[in-house]
Amino acid sequence: MRISTSQYFSMNVAAMSDQQAQLSQIYQEISSGQSLTSPADNPLGAAQAVTLSSTAAALSQYATNQNAALTSLQAEDSTLSTVITTLQSANTLGLRAGDGGLNDSDRTAIAAQLTTLRDQLVTYANATDGSGNSLFSGFQNTAQAFTTDAAGNVVYAGDTGTRTVQVTDSNAVATGDNGQAVFMSVGGTNAQPIASASSSNTGTGVIGAVTVTDPTNAANADTYQVLFSGSGSTLSYTVTDTTTGVAGTTQPYTAGSDITMGGQTVEITGTPSANDTFTVQPANKAGTDVFANLNAMIAALQQPVSGNPTAAATLQNALNTGLSQLGNTLNNVTTVQASVGGREQEVKALQTVTQTNTLQTQSNLSDLTQTDMVSTISKYEQQQNALQASQQAFVQVQNMSLFQYINN
Structure with missing residues (x-):
């Protein structure tokens, strides 16, 4: 296949242009x-x-x-x-x-x-x-x-x-x-649980802290009231679950003795008067x-x-x-x-x-x-050398003309 001089020149110029673009x-x-x-x-x-x-x-x-x-x-x-x-x-x-x-x-x-x-x-x-x-x-x-x-x-x-x-x-x-x-x-x-006394009490009864004896007892979530009646040797109390309305049996009062309600106990000391009341409530209901x-x-x-x-x-x-x-x-x-x-x-x-x-x-x-500066600069140098080689080769090829030999 014959390649004309114009084609040859065009191919070389395009190749060098591409190399120049890559270098740029x-x-x-x-x-x-x-x-x-x-x-x-x-x-x-x-x-x-x-x-x-x-x-x-x-x-x-x-x-x-x-x-x-x-x-x-x-x-x-x-x-x-x-x-x-x-x-x-x-x-x-x-x-x-x-x-x-x-x-x-x-x-x-x-x-x-x-x-x-x-x-x-x-x-x-x-x-x-x-x-x-x-x-x-x-x-x-x-x-x-x-x-x-x-x-x-x-x-x-x-x-x-x-x-x-x-x-x-x-x-x-x-x-x-x-x-x-x-x-x-x-x-x-x-x-x-919180124990408290009514502000209207007239006796000297003092309620202490509540002791939880059975944490798993569901009745601990209820509110209880301790109501006193009688006096002297007949002083007694009744525990009522005010949540359910169930009242216990009346018990004789002994100062400092445990009073049981659900799975918890409380002590009352002193001498309450008749109709004095004390309350035991779950913590979240007691203020x-x-x-x-x-x-x-x-x-x-x-x-x-x-x-x-x-x-x-x-x-x-x-x-x-x-x-x-x-x-x-x-x-x-x-x-x-x-x-x-x-x-x-x-x-x-x-x-x-x-x-x-x-x-x-x-x-x-x-x-x-x-x-990546190291590899890119190296690549730049290689591309630059390749372009220079292409340019020099193109110049040499340009000199390969029969007319130059005739003229010489």
Whole structure:
């Protein structure tokens, strides 16, 4: 087959143009540092790069969410530690107030100290995180969680919502606990039943703490009333399950003896009067508002009792009830704090995983799109040498003409 001179020239020019274009592209990769500048360069690689970029963006957002969640949880953890310390101080004061050697002035002073602790507790309950969001107001994060009305009652102004943050594609973490769950509830476990005396009692009977002898007894969930009748040697009591309406048989009263109700017992000391009543309730039915419980203890301590056995018994009953309620609140807050600590550890673990995945994604994306300078420069040199060789060969071929030999 014959190849004309024009065809030959065209073929060589096209080949050198193609080499020049390849050399230009390689130079662009070196100068820009990017090996993938358009989908046409590597369609499959471009699709992979889009996927990796999307993954990197998602991981970046998750990292931001994790930091925000951890900040909120750490703020709540710190606040709950202070709350626990305050409740422990209140418990110590309540125990001290039961000292029979104190006078009315001493108890009034203790009431003033409890008032200060209650006010501190309200301040902690209204704590905010680093962004100014209320820690314990549920979804109402811009509102103050607790307010105090004209009567001195502390009122919850938030809701029962729990804010969560998406920290991975399959994990959402609660970044706070609402005030209802922390300060106005008791836990489902480790919550002791509450014994209390009627404020209208006229005797000197004092009810102690409830002892649970059979935790599996379903009747423990009921409310019981102990009603006294008679006097002196005929003093007796009747236990009534007020939940079911079933009354037990009347029993003779002996101070300090166990009174059984369901799977639990309680002791009453002193000498109750006829028609005096005492109540035993499950923890979740016996007043779970820590602020109201503290207010009740404060009010009881402010009443003079010196020289009045009935008033002294009323005070001791109020203190015993308040201390049991404080114990339940303390257990509840401790449980909440343990949950917060667990969530902190979860977020920290996810941060490590996210950081590892981010580094791997960035490395894969870099391998796909970034120029490998060593190999690309080497390739550039090879392509440049090939182009120069083609140019020199073309020049030599141009000189291979019969007319040149004739002229010579």
